[in-house]
Amino acid sequence: MSLRTLSKLYNKRVLLLTHSGCDVDSLGSAAALHFSLHGKALTTIGVPERINTGAKALAEKLSIPYTLNPSFSGFDAAVCLDFNELEMLGGLKGDFLAFKGEKFLIDHHSKNKNTLSGNTPPIASLKNSGVSEKAVSATEVVYGLLKASKLRVPQKALVCIACGIITDSSSFLVADHETFSIMSEIMRKAKMPYREIVSLFRAELDISQKIAALKAARRCRVFKSGESLIAVSDVGAFEADAAATLVRIGADVAFCGDADAGKIRVSGRANSNWVAKHGIDLAKDVFGRLPSFFPGTGGGHPGAAGFNGTANEIGPVLLKCAELVHQFNTARSGVLSQMKEYP
Numbered sequence: 001m002s003l004r005t006l007s008k009l010y011n012k013r014v015l016l017l018t019h020s021g022c023d024v025d026s027l028g029s030a031a032a033l034h035f036s037l038h039g040k041a042l043t044t045i046g047v048p049e050r051i052n053t054g055a056k057a058l059a060e061k062l063s064i065p066y067t068l069n070p071s072f073s074g075f076d077a078a079v080c081l082d083f084n085e086l087e088m089l090g091g092l093k094g095d096f097l098a099f100k101g102e103k104f105l106i107d108h109h110s111k112n113k114n115t116l117s118g119n120t121p122p123i124a125s126l127k128n129s130g131v132s133e134k135a136v137s138a139t140e141v142v143y144g145l146l147k148a149s150k151l152r153v154p155q156k157a158l159v160c161i162a163c164g165i166i167t168d169s170s171s172f173l174v175a176d177h178e179t180f181s182i183m184s185e186i187m188r189k190a191k192m193p194y195r196e197i198v199s200l201f202r203a204e205l206d207i208s209q210k211i212a213a214l215k216a217a218r219r220c221r222v223f224k225s226g227e228s229l230i231a232v233s234d235v236g237a238f239e240a241d242a243a244a245t246l247v248r249i250g251a252d253v254a255f256c257g258d259a260d261a262g263k264i265r266v267s268g269r270a271n272s273n274w275v276a277k278h279g280i281d282l283a284k285d286v287f288g289r290l291p292s293f294f295p296g297t298g299g300g301h302p303g304a305a306g307f308n309g310t311a312n313e314i315g316p317v318l319l320k321c322a323e324l325v326h327q328f329n330t331a332r333s334g335v336l337s338q339m340k341e342y343p
């Protein structure tokens with residue numbers, strides 16, 4: 001870590017940049033700096049392209065001001081928070097590269113040679129980077145810098161730091177004694193119960209989302225492939241939430257979708273332990289192969305992916321998703337078995 005304190009930001013106009021698809025840790029890092037640097041620097045939080053639902057809820061509940069796709073003009077410095085790859089700036093990449101002010105980086109992701117702090121290209125000079133790969137969240141790195149700067153950290157900032165730790169540690173699944181010790185210190189200072197902190201970024205589902213999830217459960221078909229349970233269901237809206245619900249209540253992997261006037265949408269969600277154990281990638285192994293059967297395109301992550309395409313009925317598409325999981329399992333285990341449906 002070459003950035004020891006935040007004093008280089010004092011008396012400057014500072015753009016605090018989250019990554020595109022801003023999450024709770026990235027926004028929490030920006031907001032913790034924004035609230036704690038009040039009176040020391042003029043800060044603006046900039047979010048490239050999109051903000052996710054958790055971060056949006058946090059922004060609303062704590063009245064965190066942010067600007068979507070901000071302009072870089074009028075700023076003396078820009079701080080990248082919770083990312084180290086240029087691509088994470090989305091459409092702001094060009095503006096960032098052209099920005100003449102000082103560039104800072106505060107992050108916890110591992111470095112590779114394309115990162116902002118690396119030498120190829122030297123976009124943010126190393127003397128301005130606060131990177132701790134051991135930190136579970138970027139807010140944890142921010143907290144360390146705030147303490148080293150001897151700044152008074154207001155309650156809202158403390159709570160933002162806690163939210164980043166909770167979300168990026170998957171509610172402490174990825175945590176060591178250091179995480180708990182920092183969390184304990186923050187909670188003692190913030191004087192806010194854990195339940196309340198968590199409620200700041202848990203967007204309450206509206207009634208139509210709840211109904212979609214309940215309907216998905218009611219209409220759900222369940223298949224067994226080896227030891228894996230696959231659930232499929234047709235829902236008219238909120239497919240991703242519905243699939244996540246089916247995983248929460250017991251499916252290893254779930255596909256939910258809808259056909260409307262010849263167009264189809266499917267969302268797949270999987271239990272992260274199951275993904276790790278089986279080495280499956282829903283984006284590649286299911287939605288990447290689905291176009292051989294139904295025209296369309298898919299993408300996403302190993303445990304959360306989606307597909308848009310054309311078909312008149314959703315049923316056969318959902319069954320094909322289940323079959324592709326079964327084929328993947330069969331190819332991987334080498335055991336030929338039938339996929340069974342539970343009546």
Ligand SMILES: [Mn+2]
Binds near residue numbers: 108136
């Ligand atoms: Mn993070």
